[in-house]
Amino acid sequence: VLPSLREKHDEFMLRELVKRWGNHKVMVRWLSRFFYYLDRYFIARRSLPPLNEVGLTCFRELVYQELKVKVSDAVISLIDKEREGEQIDRALLKNILDIFVVIGMGQMDYYENDFEAALLKDSAAYYSRKASSWISEDFCPDYLLKAEECLKQVKDRISHYLHSSSEPKLLEKVQHELWSVYASHLFEKEHSGYHALLTGDKVENLSRMVRVFSKVPIFLDPLANIFKQHVTDEGTALVKQAEDEADSRKANKKDVGLQQQVFVRKLIELHDKYVAYVNGRFQNHILLHKAFKEAFEALCNKGVGGSSIAELLATFCDDILKKGSSEKLGDEATEEMLEKVVKLLSYISDKDLFSEFYRKKLARRLLFDKSANDDHERSMLTKLKQQCGGQLTSKMEGMVTDLTLAKENQTSFEEYLSNNRNANPGIELTVTVLTTGFWPSYTSFDLNLPVEMVKCVKVFREFYQTKTKHRKLTWIYSLGTCNIIGNFEPRSTELMVTTSQASALLLFNSSDRLSYSEIMTQLNLTDDDVVRLLHSLSSAKYQILNKESNTKSIAPTDHFEFNSKFTGKMQRIK
Template structure:
């Protein structure tokens, strides 16, 4: 044993001299074989001469001695970066020693260590370095590393390779576990990082604008991630990023986003797209980090929208709102901030939700007494009337506007109210020919896709009726041409047959028509009876338009008037003068309708009749005569707007109709829920009913309670005897 150890010591001494850079020839292959053979011979002798255990202990002793008496003193006498360099050098020497001596003692690894389940030779060498060197220097080393990283953060150059090598030592000292690295270095490093960026944040938030602060924060995060790439362990990155984000972004989020002249609201106001995108990138990586940004976005959009509503309110004259201007501005606002959501905020659901909530707030406010549903319906009406009259309109622009209208409608809670207002205005457009069939069908297709077939069924029915009416008219003309019925002489007659269920209800009257008109009606009746026996025609004269030839002394003029106006004018075909009373008896009109018609013919822009005595009001003692001297520079004139219809936007009537429909809808919803559930507590029944109906309108809780009481009285539901707050369905 002594002889063998002596030979081994000689080889170890030579190895140490080589590693320390002293003049010594390199190991030749024969020396390697000799050293291996010495160990082999000492291990393969029969007991008690088998020296495997002594060799194993000898191997550990070599490292222990060298670590204690050579490496540690050499490292401890150095300071700062020089300490790191010496530690790095000694760590490299230790790794080389382990590799060489493991080769010399390889036979132990193959047999002795395996059989005894002892730590491997490599592990013994590393453990010795850890126990006798690392454990004595890691505290000081950690301090130096953190100081160097601080210098690097302040813009100075450091040796990244050196830091990486030293930190690898921290990792490998854990022998497969990250515990040493985390406890001896990472924990302190993260604490120092938090302190550093807390100081930075306190300084930057006072000195810099929001964009400047975010640029510095983004640059800091980028550099910390690079630091991980260069020398920190990869497991440190998420913890390091979280610390930096917390100190630079999370803790100052409110202060940063609400900066007076450069916060989120100012960036949105000034269209700072790059800065907003940077804000999204920074806060997107933080759990729940986008919530304050989305909140700031929602508040800003709400404020802008409320500003538009206030402007419209201030600009409204005598209760009349410029809905074209207001809706256009709201559409532009929506386009602007939807672009922000898509581009700056990467189509994130949180910002879609914020935009929706903001628009729902101000889109449901009344303007000068008009609901948003009514304003949007009026906007559509004007858009389509203009498109129907002006054929030069760009279809793609109108299609884009239609898309925007459907988007806005999604934010309005009273969609059923919009549907009713829209239907009444649509009916008027269709009846008076101020429509474009493609545009009418386009919006209905989009509304149907968004809100379902029930929402548009009546509107689609009206459009279909107009198409069928054209075919009906063609058939009627063919019928007359074939001599099946007498053609009314000198009269062109067009009829629109409408389905009662689709159209709004209109006023009917037993107006006594001129003979020519009566003949026309009889002629169409005869034709219609050949087509169907099961439908009854009801004539609505209040919706008619007539073109009359007026033979005035200066020149003949074509008059465009309502059926009521036409009946009054035709009464003067056989006489020049008629009193109010005579007209009243002859025409069988109500006093209110006759006054309105006579006023339009004698006191308005076109005075086709002369009134005695001359005044601006109609009384029962007035008399009228045909104004043969009337003339106009145009060949056609008239104002068919004097059709004595109830106003199409009779707000009160529409609201009453919708309220009635809502009562039916609530009843149906309650019965549907109870039929499937059988027994439900009051609160759950109400909440489920609200959820079911909120797609079309926001039901009033008081109304739901009233409908529940009504259903109980009608024996659809009953209260539970033991718990009055629970309802049962009565089958």
């Protein structure tokens, strides 16, 4: 056996070894059969090693020990050729490496010491040379592609002819040479490193880089920190842009509301973009998910142009949900947008602040019939409840319930009026009864109502006492509206005004000219309230009253008259 092996080299020597090893195993098997009785009984009684073991030991001591270095070198030489793209006989290598395993008779010492150690050393040197060459020549994405292909090839070799126990050790060696040594270069490489890939939204390449470095635990923290900083920087730039535009609009005396809506939309787009990164391309890796969450928490708790993001989100929802919205969305798009707003809300620490802003805007939509769709209102409350808990939405749900009960109450009131001819308010009256604890606090003041309205209040109070005697009614005149007919000389016009405005205008049914002090006394209002009221009627868009002085400001010395010459373009004005 030995002479025939000594005179051959490389692959020819390996083929001869496989042949001789096969012959040896056949002879040992036949010897075991010939001397089965001795092997089974005589050897066992004398505590001698079995024939099969003796046969392996003979081959190991006489053949293996002399040729192991030569064989190991020949195998590694073939593996090197395969790395360079040459075709090799994988079945031959599988048979050779089985000899290293079997010769240990249950132990892996011979495989590990005589072959695996040399393979690991050679692999480290080979991939170190390759990595050094690629990192200086290639862009980061190209480097990653080549490195990933190398890992794929290593796994392929392990599955075909290397022993499975080599997999973790060999992969660790290769990853160290390809990733660990050049990690900082890959992070910071100009035009194609991790920073550049994030900035340029190179999704496939980013995905590859995260996939690669997630296998090297010590680089996950730097990867997550860079990602967090990048998201933070983009968010900060968005806030800075919004603040600059807000300052510009204020300087030009333009409404900043539209610009705030644009900011929230961009914030939602930014969130969608990086959620897709984390959940898809980054495989929802826990460290990257945590980094993204921390970045957005910091961003969503900043102020933007004097407003909190909680307030901006509430305003954005209001714009979506009210009639005449600037956001022309279908039902599905509205639901999707509301869902995204609620997701952003999860990053805000002071959710009660959002709740207060949202509740006030919801109240206005409900009380003044400005909700575009009741189903969307209920859906939003359900989303908020699921995200933030029932405590946040309990008052809002109470408000919606109040409105439903108020409609039933109004129906009962109309039935009461039809059944009681004496209880006639004289004018059409709609009353919305609210529960104090659910609604935002509104200023209540003792307005001296005109006789027509006093009668209405009295009739409704009598009706309400038939339903309950344990609840006190407090009238919130600031939320009331009236439709009155203005008999102007050109034509009659329907005026949609507040309760206070109606009370002031009805004073002119009995007087042609009234002073500031007379109006204040008759209505029982404070100076501030009277100034606001008279300004809205005499110096605003529609001048229902004529003021004697030509100034736009209201003074205590002013006198007012009904503007009988008033003309409006429409039959009904608000």
